[in-house]
Amino acid sequence: MADRRQAAVVDIADVEIIAPNFKKRLSGVTSTIIQLIPVQRALGQKVAALGPGLPIDLPHIRFRDLLQLWTAPRGRRFRIWHARRNIEMLPAIFMRDILRMKLKIVFTSASQRRHSGWTKWLVSRMDAVIATSGRTADYLEVPNSVVMHGIDTARFSPPADKAAAKRACGLDAGKNVVGCFGRVRHQKGTDLFVDSMIRVLPSRPDWIAIVAGRATPQHISFENDLKDRVAAAGLAARILFVGEHTNINDWYRTLDLFIAPQRWEGFGLTPLEAMATAVPVIATDVGAFPELLVTGENETGVIIPRDNLQAMADAAAGFMDEADRRHAASARARAHAMEKFSIEGEAQRLNAVYMSV
Template structure:
């Protein structure tokens, strides 16, 4: 991977801080959005660990340069997505840095007092869905996440895509991608597949994602459950992959079984690959999946509901094909990454132009 050059602060209009090393949905958002925003002419750079070296960045030692405005007199924008990043922006501004502070919230629960304190001090707040917006008590915009529809796209040769990953080209695969843990509902997916696969010999299942240290016991229990059911060769634990788009291309059905989620990009990634989605009623999933058109929305944590919804797509090639095409059309028309990038750029422009005119 080519290392991007460090940018001079005079070139940087927007800073996207990332103060968490571990890969998360926030990190993935930054990784996808920053190159798109750069391609649209925005001078944006990241700051912090845990991000690919290919992203444009500024050094921590150059932060002192943020105390001077851009050459045309505008302030810079500090776009935070976590509490610690909001705090970092507030500290810099309290010390005299002319910054406009933006915060994106994906939370779907009442914010704690500390978070509310920080949010009230932002210049602009963005919600990633209407459900998230309902928990905000300050003026805000709604900007839903988009997806890179060039990266996440259907395979021209699904059989070859399966063979390239060492999978059986003759099998259909149902997938569940993301961290392996109780919150993500991996156990519900496993139980649903244990119930379904014996009656559908042409199908197997793939679980792609990592179990962090505290969840390794949870993963071991799931693997034992699969082995006890005699399905170890048909319910595959593929681990974590940086080329996850290749794994979407081998799927015939995607299941998002989360018990809780902030936004959740995986249904969009699947739909952009032409795969119908069965998703729980959490995060932004009900706003992403068109019920009965691109997939199905089911209650969280209910194995039987997942079995019933998935069975309909596993048992009928025609239904699945129509839903897959509808999913592809829906993702491409309504959730391209460029749309999200442009909406954010418009917000930055309004903030900084207002500041310059005051």
């Protein structure tokens, strides 16, 4: 069936911020652009996307519109080009420095490793640099602003009736549910989650576990091995592989506990999505996770060492066995996500960086 959505082409004269996306494959960067632009525009920011792999109805400009970048937008001296990849920094440097187009370049880095010499040079040519976390900022050798990702706290919100939310997803409304969401693969630690559940669930009959996410073709054997382990433990009815869902927010609403077991992560939104849905979180010490959760007295969750099965099982058992602790962390998690990590807040902080250049 043909796509009948109307193409949202924006007049370049009204665009002050360009968000290029130069990779067709869906990625975290692409998802960020797709989610941010409607929010930015709702807040009055004149932003449009550029490039392939984006929804046709997302406000965008065409490549031929770049010929008009010698002219500044109405009421401004420059446009902002907000790059998020090397491939998007390089053409902007060419347009600004060689073609003398009226551009200022902002770059967002999510990398948590030392940059190559080439990337360092590109970053050194930016007018402003944004880091998505404090840990990312530590790897940058230029002045930067930390702007952490936000999420849609209306979409990711608690259910009015948790039992009904569980029934709507085909789960037993009488059971507590612990979940692990994301791609099924070794890097994401799905095996750690499954193995920890094999340890803790037999003595806790009031709990079930769900794995939500897709295994890409090269990881199918990994997923099948996990299913075999679950079956061998006699837990096939209590550790469920539910696949990938576009309504993942509905699945968060079924949860009483969320575990982010990653061995490596660039940033990682799943703990935020869980907390916004009033679900306490156990997360490994990777990506931005330690900066997302509140631990200790006013906990929204706990941070555990990466790749540590025993720590994961112990942390899960602690929350499973202490309902009062779990419920208190739930309420604090929602409030924390609303205050610190709304996508509207992210858009406003980005705009402050734009205005600074």
